[in-house]
Amino acid sequence: MLDRKGGKAMTSHLKTIKQKRSYKVQGKVQLGHFLLKALPILVMVLAVEHYIGQRFLIGGDDQVDRCLPDKWVYLIDTYNKDIWRGDFVAFKAERMSPYFKDGQVIVKIAAGVAGDRVKVDSNQTTINTDKIINGLALAGKLKQPPSKYYRDEIIPLAAYWVTGKTDKSFDSRYWGYVYDHQVLGRAYALF
Numbered sequence: 758m759l760d761r762k763g764g765k766a767m768t769s770h771l772k773t774i775k776q777k778r779s780y781k782v783q784g785k786v787q788l789g790h791f792l793l794k795a796l797p798i799l800v801m802v803l804a805v806e807h808y809i810g811q812r813f814l815i816g817g818d819d820q821v822d823r824c825l826p827d828k829w830v831y832l833i834d835t836y837n838k839d840i841w842r843g844d845f846v847a848f849k850a851e852r853m854s855p856y857f858k859d860g861q862v863i864v865k866i867a868a869g870v871a872g873d874r875v876k877v878d879s880n881q882t883t884i885n886t887d888k889i890i891n892g893l894a895l896a897g898k899l900k901q902p903p904s905k906y907y908r909d910e911i912i913p914l915a916a917y918w919v920t921g922k923t924d925k926s927f928d929s930r931y932w933g934y935v936y937d938h939q940v941l942g943r944a945y946a947l948f
Contacts, residue, residue, distance in 0.1 A: 811835070812834065812835055812836045813832055813833065813834060813835065814832075814833040814835060814847075814862075814941070814942075815830065815831070815832060815833070815947075816830070816831045816833055816847060816862055816864060816944065817829060817830050817831070818830075818831075818864070822923070822925060823921075823923075824865065824920075824921020824922060824923050824925070824926030824927070824928065825845075825864065825865075825866070825921055825922055825946075826922060826923060827922075828946040828947075828948065829948060830946075830947045830948040831845065831847065831864050831944040831945060831946055831947060832944065832945045832947055833847040833862075833864075833941055833942050833943070833944045833945075834942045834943050834944075834945070835941055835942040836942065837942050837943040838937075838940050838942055838943070839943070840867050840870070840917060840940065840943060841867065841870065842867060842868065842869065842870050842873070842884075843866065843867065843868075844866070844867050844943055844944075845864055845865070845866060845867075845943065845944035845945065845946060846864070846865060846866070846867045846917060846919060846935065846940060846942075846943060846944060847862055847863070847864045847940070847941040847942055847943070847944040848862070848863055848865075848919075848935045848939040848940045848941055849861070849862060849863075849939050849941065850862075850863050850939075851939055852932050852933070853927070853932050855899075856927045857927070862941065864944045865919035865920060865921055865926075865928055865929075865935075866919060866920055866921065866922070867917045867918070867919055868884055868889045868890075868918050868919060868920045868929075869884040869885075869889075869912050869917065869918030869929075870912060870917055870918075871912050871913060871914045871915065871916055871917075872911065872912065873885050873911070873912045873918065874886075874909075874910070874911055874912075875908065875909075875910060875911075875912055875918050875929075876908065876909045877893070877906055877907055877908045877909075877930050878903075878907050879892055879893055879896075879903040879904075879907075880892055882920070882930055884918060889920055890920050890921075890922075890924060890926065890928075890930070891924045892924060893906050893930060893931075894924040894925050895925060895927060895931060896931075899931065906930055906931060912934065913934070915936055915937040916934035916935065916936050916937075917929075917934060917935045917936075917940075918934060918935075919935050
């Protein structure tokens, strides 16, 4: 037989078990409500992350002698391919050996666009008579006479003349145009 004290203990123990079960059920209900409320937010966050992840790239220049010396980290907007003269443009390298492998991402300044007149000689490069950069400092390093790189021509459609800011920039003076199919997007200097 149970004494009164044991009976109260047993009743109390049963109440505790019922409360724990009640908390578990309430906890499951609360978790269910939380998930229903959180799901739309989670879907939205993932959609925004996917959009941003698809649209933007971060690029860095780890070269010792950078052609854009005051900048080394860029945000590349792959949805913005509307490049104007003076914009930073990110593109995939083609025909740029021995310095860059095909497919490597490069950032330069779009110094000239389709329809501009570009003239290169051993003293300077001009676009529409505006001086862009000095001479052909890398001709000797490339084991070519400067005259190999001379040109006086109109930039064709779907093409850009790109350059750096230093005379030692390996740019369009040496390998020619960047074409639309190479362009990844407009770049913005961060640091």
